[in-house]
Amino acid sequence: MKSVSKKLYKEQIKLTKWFAIITGICLLLLVASYFWLHSMLVLVIGAMFGPIFLLLTLVFAGLALATRAKLGQ
Numbered sequence: 001m002k003s004v005s006k007k008l009y010k011e012q013i014k015l016t017k018w019f020a021i022i023t024g025i026c027l028l029l030l031v032a033s034y035f036w037l038h039s040m041l042v043l044v045i046g047a048m049f050g051p052i053f054l055l056l057t058l059v060f061a062g063l064a065l066a067t068r069a070k071l072g073q
Contacts, residue, residue: 005071012064019057026050 029046033039 002071005067009064009067009071012060012067016057016060016064019053019060023050023053023057026053 026046026049029042030050033043033046036042
């Protein structure tokens with residue numbers, strides 16, 4: 001049971017890192033669209049996907065923290 005929880009925790013940490021990276025990329029797209037005003041597509045991509053991946057990052061970070069707390073018991 002402990003090894004399954006440990007494996008789950010590692011997977012949740014990996015997903016949290018990837019979602020945080022993608023959120024950062026979306027943030028960079030939003031910043032780039034501010035300086036490059038002709039690219040509406042960059043603005044739309046950043047505005048659409050940024051909040052989704054930010055929410056996923058927060059959810060998986062919460063799940064990883066809960067699993068870590070469960071492992072510490």
